[in-house]
Amino acid sequence: MNEPMSRASLRPPSIKREPIEEDDAKLTELAKNNGFAASGGPSSPPEPNRAPPVISPQGQGQGQGQALSLRERRPPKEIRSVAFNCKMKPSVKARLDEICVERGISQADLLEELVAQYE
Amino acid sequence: MTFIIACASSKGGCGKSTLAVAIGGVYASNGSSVLLIDADTRRRLEDEWYNPKTVSSNISVISTRSEDIAKAVEAQRDKYDVIIIDVEGSANWGLAEAIKAADFCLVPSNVSFQDLRDAQRVYDHVESLNSESKRYRHCWIVWNRVPPAIRSKEMTATMEEAVANGLRVIGTVHERDAYKAMFSYQSTLDKLRAGNAVPSAAKAESEIARLITAMHDELQKKAA
Numbered sequence: 001m002n003e004p005m006s007r008a009s010l011r012p013p014s015i016k017r018e019p020i021e022e023d024d025a026k027l028t029e030l031a032k033n034n035g036f037a038a039s040g041g042p043s044s045p046p047e048p049n050r051a052p053p054v055i056s057p058q059g060q061g062q063g064q065g066q067a068l069s070l071r072e073r074r075p076p077k078e079i080r081s082v083a084f085n086c087k088m089k090p091s092v093k094a095r096l097d098e099i100c101v102e103r104g105i106s107q108a109d110l111l112e113e114l115v116a117q118y119e
Numbered sequence: 120m121t122f123i124i125a126c127a128s129s130k131g132g133c134g135k136s137t138l139a140v141a142i143g144g145v146y147a148s149n150g151s152s153v154l155l156i157d158a159d160t161r162r163r164l165e166d167e168w169y170n171p172k173t174v175s176s177n178i179s180v181i182s183t184r185s186e187d188i189a190k191a192v193e194a195q196r197d198k199y200d201v202i203i204i205d206v207e208g209s210a211n212w213g214l215a216e217a218i219k220a221a222d223f224c225l226v227p228s229n230v231s232f233q234d235l236r237d238a239q240r241v242y243d244h245v246e247s248l249n250s251e252s253k254r255y256r257h258c259w260i261v262w263n264r265v266p267p268a269i270r271s272k273e274m275t276a277t278m279e280e281a282v283a284n285g286l287r288v289i290g291t292v293h294e295r296d297a298y299k300a301m302f303s304y305q306s307t308l309d310k311l312r313a314g315n316a317v318p319s320a321a322k323a324e325s326e327i328a329r330l331i332t333a334m335h336d337e338l339q340k341k342a343a
């Protein structure tokens with residue numbers, strides 16, 4: 001499927017770095033003027049990356065990415081599929097399923113997004 | 120000579136650490152030696168992600184205080200093919216120091232005006248630095264957490280408007296489980312892809328590879 005690109009293009013380029021005399025005081029002053037002097041607060045708000053597997057009863061895939069057991073990440077099958085009232089190529093069905101698994105959402109969620117988009 | 124990248128944004132949670140680990144992983148799995156410099160006081164890279172048992176031996180991680188970034192880069196330079204600096208999410212010294220040390224600043228931004236404002240601020244700072252400094256630093260925005268399936272109208276509009284307003288966007292990283300899984304499994308995308316362990320890992324790896332190639336292209340264009 002989507003093979004990563006050739007190795008050669010992923011080797012970092014060689015950066016020439018002659019020692020240059022930087023006016024450090026000037027660059028520091030610039031950073032200050034641009035508002036980069038305040039001392040920092042914490043970074044990202046704590047998102048529970050390593051919480052135990054969460055399988056919500058509605059199968060809405062709330063636990064996306066947090067499950068440590070890969071199998072359990074899939075919403076249960078009966079909630080995952082929506083009985084689309086039309087004939088659909090198996091490849092399209094498979095792709096839909098793939099999108100849902102990838103995003104940890106059910107097909108019902110996907111449909112809702114689709115409707116919202118065209119409303 | 121070492122290629123130095125800074126994941127630079129004053130916005131917390133925009134994806135700096137995610138991007139740092141993803142890019143470092145793709146470089147490492149393609150044979151480069153990588154140093155991740157974690158300048159976030161919470162030391163997530165070193166304490167939570169890095170595990171010598173599960174992470175490639177091509178990758179090393181060190182933590183530094185913001186004020187020591189320049190020193191750390193100076194001491195480690197030329198021992199690695201790539202150095203990636205990850206900072207904490209605020210407009211502090213760490214960010215300014217990381218930008219100063221870098222060849223290439225990557226600014227992850229979610230598709231929202233709030234995130235874009237922060238991204239623009241970093242971008243403007245790098246521009247003004249470039250006008251004063253003898254060394255040119257690249258600065259590009261990376262859209263992060265873009266839904267892979269359907270984009271809302273607002274999102275599409277925001278993306279188009281940003282580009283129309285001259286914001287320089289180098290690539291798109293989608294919302295994918297694989298990026299979270301790197302931290303859950305203390306791993307990199309190449310390993311998560313193996314055996315299809317995490318379904319979205321192959322796609323994530325491809326888009327990060329594209330991002331890396333785009334960076335190299337920009338470096339080449341500027342050098343020419």
Ligand SMILES: Nc1ncnc2c1ncn2[C@@H]1O[C@H](COP(=O)(O)OP(=O)(O)O)[C@@H](O)[C@H]1O
Pocket residue numbers: 043044045047049130131132133134135136137138208263264265292293294295296298299
């Ligand atoms: N492309 C992505 N897909 C899925 N989750 C993401 C993505 N980028 C970031 N995240 C999640 O968003 C949260 C914040 O990201 P992080 O990289 O820690 O931000 P920062 O380092 O800028 O504070 C984390 O929980 C991370 O897993």
Ligand SMILES: [Mg+2]
Pocket residue numbers: 043044135136137159163205206207208
């Ligand atoms: Mg971080």
